[in-house]
C-alpha cells in the first residue's frame with residue numbers, strides 16, 4: 001500500500017541502513033544531522049500520496065489496495081500520461097533536485113517484474129517453485145517492493161581504479177563486486193560498486209549491469225539481486241554531506257534535498273537465493289536493461305523530472321529578472337528564451353515518447369526510445385548552460401547574500417535598505433537569490449551540475465550507444481537516391497515552354 005511519511009520514517013528507524021559518514025556509523029538516519037532533513041523531506045513526499053489534492057495522481061487502486069503510481073503497469077498511452085503526471089508532480093516537490101526520488105527505481109522494478117521471463121533464460125536459474133527460479137524471484141521482488149511501497153537505491157558501476165583494465169585484471173579480483181561462492185542459503189558476494197545515490201533507501205537493487213566488459217561469456221561480475229540496506233556485511237560509505245544544518249531560508253535546497261551519494265562495500269554478503277535475479281551470464285546481464293525495457297521506463301521518469309526541473313529554472317530566471325529590473329534588455333530576454341526553448345524541447349520529447357509508445361512483448365505500454373534517447377543525450381549537454389544563465393542574470397546578487405542571522409542582527413536595517421528590490425523586500429529578494437545560489441553555485445548546486453552530466457551514464461558512451469542503435473539506413477538511402485536522380489529532361493521542359 002502507498003505509505004505515509006510516518007511509515008517511511010518508522011521503517012527507516014527500525015531498519016537503519018549501514019551508513020558511514022565522517023568516519024562514524026549513522027545509528028538512526030531519521031535523527032542524524034546529515035540525514036534527518038532528507039529523511040523528513042522524503043517522508044513529506046510519501047505524505048503527498050495521502051493528500052486529497054494529489055492522491056488521485058500519485059496513487060492508483062488495484063485489488064482493493066492503493067499503490068504509488070510509479071508501480072502502475074501501463075497498458076495504454078493514457079496510463080503512461082497518468083504516470084508522467086505523477087512523476088512531474090513528485091519532481092515539483094524538490095524543484096527537480098531529488099534525482100533519485102523513489103519513483104525512479106520503482107519504475108525499474110515494475111518493468112523488470114513484468115519482463116521477469118527474461119531472467120529465466122539464465123542457465124543458473126532453478127526450477128519454478130524451487131526458490132531459485134530467477135523469473136519468480138524478479139516478479140515477487142516487484143510485488144514485494146510495490147506492496148510495501150519501498151524506496152530503492154542502486155549501484156551499477158565498478159570502482160574507477162583503472163578503466164584501461166577489466167575488473168578481473170585489477171590487483172585484487174574483488175575490488176569490483178563479484179560472486180565468491182554459492183551456498184545452500186544463497187550467493188556470497190564481495191567487492192564494491194559505485195555509486196548509490198539516496199543510500200537512506202529501504203533496499204539496494206543491483207540490477208544486472210550494462211557495463212561489464214570481460215573476456216568470455218561467463219563472469220563473476222555478472223549478477224543481479226536485491227537486498228535490504230541493513231544486510232550484514234553491506235556498508236555505504238557516504239560522501240561529505242552538503243546539508244550543513246543551516247536554516248531553510250539560508251540553504252533552501254541543501255537543507256532539505258541532499259540525497260547523499262555513497263559507494264557500496266559488500267564484505268562477503270550473503271544474497272539469499274530468492275533475491276537472486278541473474279548470475280554469471282554476461283550477455284544477459286549487459287542486455288537486461290534494454291531487453292526488459294526497464295531503461296525506457298526509467299528514462300520516461302527522467303524526461304518528466306527534467307521538464308519539472310527546467311520549469312523551475314525558468315521560474316527562477318524570470319523572478320531574478322523581475323527583481324533586478326533587467327527585463328527590457330534584449331540579451332536578458334534572449335537568455336530567458338533559451339530556457340523556454342529547452343523547456344519546450346523537453347516537453348515535446350515527453351509527449352513524443354508517449355505518442356510513439358508501443359505494447360512490448362510482455363504487454364506493457366512502453367514509451368518510444370527515440371525521443372527518450374534524445375532527451376537523455378540532450379539534457380546533460382544543455383544543463384551547464386541553464387546554470388550559466390542563472391549566474392549571468394543574477395551576477396553578484398548570487399553571492400552577496402547576508403543570511404537570516406545577519407538580517408536579524410545589528411546591521412539588519414542596512415540590509416533591509418540596500419538589498420531590497422524594486423518589487424521585493426530584502427528578505428524576499430535574498431530568499432530568491434539564495435535559491436539561485438543553492439541550485440547553481442553551492443556544493444549542492446555543483447553536485448547537481450555533475451549529477452546531470454553523469455547520472456544516466458558516461459555522456460560519451462551514451463552518444464556512442466545512440467549512434468549504434470539509431471536506424472540511419474532510411475536517411476542514407478534517401479541521400480543515395482537523391483544523388484543518383486536522373487537529370488530532368490531539358491528538351492521536354494523547353495517543349496512545354
Ligand SMILES: Cc1cc2nc3c(=O)[nH]c(=O)nc-3n(C[C@H](O)[C@H](O)[C@H](O)COP(=O)(O)OP(=O)(O)OC[C@H]3O[C@@H](n4cnc5c(N)ncnc54)[C@H](O)[C@@H]3O)c2cc1C
Nearest residue numbers: 154155156157160163194195196197450451454457458460
Ligand atoms: C552525482 C552522481 C550521482 C550518481 N548516482 C548514481 C546512482 O544512483 N546509481 C548508479 O549506479 N550510478 C550513479 N552515478 C554513477 C554514474 O553512473 C557514473 O558516473 C557514470 O556511469 C560514469 O561512470 P564513472 O563515473 O565511473 O566514469 P568513468 O567510467 O570512470 O569515466 C571517466 C572518464 O573516462 C572516460 N572513459 C572511461 N571508460 C571509457 C570507455 N570505455 N570509452 C570511452 N571513454 C571512457 C569517460 O568518458 C570519462 O571521461 C552517479 C554519478 C554521479 C556523478
